[in-house]
Amino acid sequence: MENRIYNVVIIGYGGMGSYHVQLIEPVQQLAIAGVYDIVDYRMELAAAAGYKTYASLDAVLTDQAVDIVLIATPNDVHKEIAIQALQAGKHVICEKPVTITSADFLDIVEVAKKENRAFTVHQNRRWDEDFRIIKDIISKKNVGELFHLESRVQGANGIPGDWRQLKAYGGGMLLDWGVHLLDQLLLITDSQIESVTATLSYILGTEVDDGFTSFIEFKDGLTAVIEVGTTNYVKLPRWYIKGTEGTAVIRDWDLSGEIVTRNPDVAHVEPKPIRAGQGLTKTMAPPSEESTLKFPIQELTAATESFYENFVSSIEGKAELAIKSEEVHRVLVLIETIFEAAATKSVIQRTI
Ligand code: NAD
Incomplete structure (x- = not known):
């Protein structure tokens, strides 16, 4: 059976929204169906890059062909857009920080559960x-x-x-x-x-x-x-x-960088005192070379699986979401x- 293709719309085509293109495009089961931004110039950039532009958020949410909404707007509007998108039956990915308060985040999670839609946060790091x-x-x-x-x-x-x-x-x-x-x-x-x-x-x-x-x-x-x-x-x-x-x-x-460890095969070697500023110190002398091991x-x-590949697997019930609500809530x-x-x-x- 052919793999199903999911249509993603990017809301907020600024620095990060436009970067998401590079993350979505390599994923076989995802297609960018369009972009919506409140700033005309950003929409012109999206159109110039070959993407369909939507006239409003409503136009995105009423488009039955849209499966996934990616929110890459400034942080203050994440919550309202996420809730509207979930209520319109879309799966939602939201940029970090998902919300400004932990209580706001729980409100979104509740809607996602009620609507039985996948919701996650782009904790890409x-x-x-x-x-x-x-x-x-x-x-x-x-x-x-x-x-x-x-x-x-x-x-x-x-x-x-x-x-x-x-x-x-x-x-x-x-x-x-x-x-x-x-x-x-x-x-x-x-x-x-x-x-x-x-x-x-x-x-x-x-x-x-x-x-x-x-x-x-x-x-x-x-x-x-x-x-x-x-x-x-x-x-x-x-x-x-x-x-x-x-x-x-x-x-x-x-x-x-490096990893430096105690050498388990060498008995403790007393460090030699070093001159440090106007004094002598053994305490702050570097450990002797023979008593340490250095690794690159x-x-x-x-x-094995990218953020977006995991999201597709999870909406198909094949994997758990990599970024879980409890984890996001704890960070907030x-x-x-x-x-x-x-x-x-x-x-x-x-x-x-
Ligand atoms: P940005 O200012 O470059 O882009 C935001 C875009 O959203 C702008 O084009 C703006 O016109 C648009 N916008 C604002 N309100 C909107 C609305 N109501 N509806 C539709 N579009 C709207 O900001 P950015 O740096 O791209 O940040 C966007 C989000 O991405 C933030 O939440 C930020 O924290 C996050 N971010 C994440 C990473 C990461 O590595 N995960 C990196 C950078 C930014």
Whole structure:
């Protein structure tokens, strides 16, 4: 039997909406049926790229040929478009952050259940190579038992664009990049969160945070520093993880980095003191070469199923959605907790 083709319409043909074309087109069972954007110029670009343009959201939702709606608008209108599309009988994929509050997200989930339609969020960074490698290092215990993790993204270009600088649109870096890093973090351990502290930065003087640092403790003892910055002219590594047997670093998306571990075959070698500034130290001397092993960061084979392939499998009942509602909800609750911790300058002790 021929595979069924599902028609996708892209709502919001801006930076990310137009990028989705590259993700949808390679999937055999998907076809781009058209585009809708509230800005004429964006519609002209879509038409120039050869896509049908719809005159209104209503025109998309009443088109019986449309199976899937992809929402790639600014964050503030995700909820209303998602609910309307689900009620019109469409399956829906929504860009991150799916909603600005966890309560709004639950409203969408309820409608999706009632309408028996698939609904998921484009947490695409679960497929990022650096994240998959870190997860692999941790699960194979290449650094022993993980006890500390630092995950950062840092730029020096400020908050890009327009709506990302405005609160009413769901702007700010915690919602924008934080949602990716926190989603990844919660997939690294099965443990629940025990406490959260955080600071948000407003260096650029906009009405939304231009970065944040959060310190998160898990019940199993794992600690995590999650950081997003937009005023960092020199970057810290993308990943830095410590385990009982070693340390791993991935510096950037080019996957530069290494794993350094204790050499189990060599008895402890007393470090030689080094000159450090105006003093001497043994404590901070590098470990001796013979007592450590150094491994390169190894690339992994590509993920077996892409985000969109998984979505098709799930609407055909052949697989579970890769991005599950409970996971998305937990990340949003964590984001709300980080906002609360920063606003109250306190340690929030809460099971998440
Ligand atoms: P953008 O400003 O480049 O594009 C948004 C588009 O939506 C614009 O063309 C705008 O005219 C249109 N639009 C606004 N309101 C609309 C409405 N009510 N109906 C139809 N169209 C409407 O923004 P962007 O950077 O493409 O971000 C869009 C979404 O994608 C955001 O939710 C953002 O967080 C997300 N995003 C995700 C990733 C990722 O890696 N997953 C990367 C970038 C952006």
